[in-house]
Amino acid sequence: MTHPVSPPAGGVPPASGAEKQAPPAESRRTAPPAVFARLDVRTLSLLGVLAALVVAGCVTRPEAFWDVDNLRLVLTQASVIGVVTVGMTFVIAAGGIDLSVGAVVALSSVWATTVATQEFGFTGVLFTAVVVxxxxxxxxxxxxxxxxxxxxxxxxxxLASARGLALLITEGRTQRVTVEGVLDLGGREAYVLGVPPLVLVFAAVTVAGWLLLNRTTFGRRTVAVGGNAEAARLAGIDVRRQRLYLYLLSGLCCGIAAFMLVVLSGSGQNTNGNLYELDAIAAAIIGGTLLSGGRGTIVGSVLGVLIFTTITNIFALNNAQSDVQQIAKGAIIVAAVLVQSRTVRNELT
Structure with a gap:
């Protein structure tokens, strides 16, 4: 004859087998989440691709590629499009897209280099580029x-409106910069420990973007809106306001990039920023930002920018035609999207 088991004092039933075998809290806290493991693998893969490109550059044109001035050139060229890519990463992570970044860079650069604007000096050029x-x-x-x-x-x-307005302002001519402070910023005398100022600006924007995306409520809301906008709304997030802020952030990055481009070229042209939207979107996707939204990585985007810039530099050193470069970039974008689609399907299953 069996007797019922009386509950222990306090009325709490005995733990089940599953509960008895549950790992302690300390071990659960120390176990690395799977998402971090995937991010580490993705980052290491990008670093591997970048290392392979460096090896290719050293093999094909060792003296030219490994020259200090050439490495500075790669970093400087990556800086301008890199700042745009940081803003694009936020927009794509929220499930959006911005095809106007290149045209906005062009409009900001020509508006900031008009004769009326340059009368206000360095501050006027910078302020105008950012405000536009x-x-x-x-x-x-x-x-x-x-x-x-x-x-x-x-x-x-x-995109169409900004390009048209930029052409209207310049009348198809190049606007030369006459402000000494802007021109001096692009000279060797402005280098900080051998590093061009534009590279330092890119580094600062990258750090700020990483902190904003990974360590703030704004970043968590961005990812939430990209993952499921309706669920984010039900959770109390003002989705419309968040999207407004994201495109403001993208515009801010375009304004900063426009000023950097003015410093780099010493002029404003309506052709500035040509195909920047392609490079920024491609770099973000290659870096691991999900095209459908819900995931973004600033580090991956920066590595994507460096990969594209290095490819362009290697092609230029080997006198390859520009159309070949565009074909290579297009193939890389297709491959990145296919890999992303496969990754998402694996995660869902």
Missing amino acids: GLGCGLVNGALIAYGAMVPFIATLAM
Whole structure:
């Protein structure tokens, strides 16, 4: 005859077998999440690709590629598009897209180099470039967030409008910079421990972007909106306002990049930023930012920028035609999207 087991004092039933075998809290806390493992593998893979490109450059043109001036050139060229890519990473992580970044860079650069603007000196050029970028971002964000326009259409319209306005301002001519402070910033005398100032600006924007995405509520809301906008809304996130802020951030990055481009070239042209949208989107996707939203990585995006810039530099050193470069970039984008799609399917299963 069996007797019922009386509950222990306090009325708490005895633990089940599954509960008895549960790992202690300390071991659960120390176990690395799987997402971090995937990020580490992805980052190491990108570093491997970058290392392979460096080896290729050293093999094909060892003296030219490994020259200090050439390495500075690679980093400087990566800096301008890199700042744009940081802003693009936030937009894509939230499930959006910005096709207007190149045109906004062009418009910001020519508006900042008009004769009227240059009369205000260094501050006037910098302020104008940033404000024009923010203004374009505000228009994009308002149309998408509050006008319910599809990001592709809204930013495509901004692309055409900004390019047209840049052409109207310049009348097809190159606007030379006469402000000594701007020109001096691009000279060797402005280097800090042998590092060009533009590279330092890129590093600062990268660190700020990483902190904003990974260590702030703004970053968590960005990923949440990209993962499931309706769930984010039900959780209390103002999705429309968040999207507005994201396109403002993208515009800000374009304004900074426009000023950097003015420093680098000493001029403003309506052709500035040509195909920047392609390079920025490609670098973000290659870096691991999910095209459908819900995941973004600043470190991966920066590595993607360095990979693309190194490829361009190797092609240039070997006198390869520009159309071959574009074909190679297109193939890399397709491969990256296919890898992303396969990764997402594996995660879902």
